[in-house]
Amino acid sequence: MTKSGNSAVTNLSPILPPAWLGILGGGQLGRMFIHEAQSLGYKVCVLDPDPLSPGGAVAEKHICADYGDEKALNEMANLCAAVSTEFENVPAKTLDYFQNKDIFVAPMGRCVSIAQDRILEKEFLQQCSVLSGIGPAPHHVIKTQSDLATVPTQLFPAILKTARMGYDGKGQVNVRDADELAVAWQGLGGNACVLEKRMPLAFEVSALIVRAHDGQVTAYPIAENIHRNGILHTSTVPSPSLVKHPNVSKKIIGASFEIAEKMAYVGVLCVEYFVLQDGSVLVNEIAPRPHNSGHYTMDASVTSQFEQQVRAMARLPLGDVTLMEPVAMLNILGDVWFDKDQAREPAWHHVLAHPSAKLHLYGKASPKLGRKMGHINCLGKGIQEAKDACVAVAHDLGIAP
Ligand code: ADP
Ligand code: MG
16 A cells, blocks of 8 residues: 655655665664665664674674764764664654764664654554554553552553663563552662553554655555564564454554554654454554564565665665565574574475575574564465465474474
């Protein structure tokens, strides 16, 4: 779904290769962004404090310093025509630093600030729901001890989530009642949190959209996501559960466009949604960047989410989001390097014996339990064929069904 923009029209000219692009963060998202930028002829400078970062290994230039290091930021600013970020926990001040130097920043610090604070994010999503009709789950903000006493009992059972720095289910505790809540809040350091009612989910989906500097927007088909231990396990596209509900898909994409437009967002934006057992839809959270649930676009779509991020930040026209084949993406965690306590090398040759399986490894030095090491996109002539290939590949790697 694509529509042409009418707001925030600017007359900025495109940034053409071989200009330098800057990326904050050299994790797997940074690395895949760099590959696409280089493929389009750009040079990339990555800022990441880790000397062994996956992105640092492939960029033309790796500035190995903290995200607040002014000397490093100045060096990057002198080199790059535009800057983007691979993660939302980069200090918003860092993005503002580049913006103040008239470097094109996509997404802007203001958008990233909303996504890095669950309290601001919930408030913002609530505002967007007035027009989109899709709001967040019932919740209560807990900043101080006295907020514990004002929690409505109908919010339980609930999930306590830290307002900042949570990801992959980290910084979250299930609580059944007010007593458990008090203990959990202390356990999370007494920091600002959001208490969210545990909802009866039927399934989870994410919308992946791209918004250009001139307001043009486009949306990939919706992905259906399965999480394990709070970490994404598989994404299937098109969403098998939404195939017979085009109106729900349309509403979700419309709500995602609304969110992007309200922030004057530029770049790739992922919005996670819950579909409840009664068929109603809630918005969960936003990720102001390419997202794990969009990795399928690398092999199944005409234009990958990383290429779109490059196009958006370079003020180029957006690419075609057409899905060429149904696909199921399987995340590969460090767990597959271990058989119980025994270290092993995964049998990649067995995975690649499936002709439609496309393997992507991130080049991380040490596998750890729960650490994202790579993913496999399994293509198929139909959704079931893609899902079957995904199950077979997972089996070959010893991943539990
Ligand atoms: P993260 O930032 O770690 O991705 P999320 O808020 O997306 O945190 O939560 C991770 C997962 O936990 C969700 O994808 C969903 O499976 C589950 N979850 C989160 N909030 C709720 C809720 N209110 N009700 C039911 N399940 C939830
Ligand atoms: Mg999430």
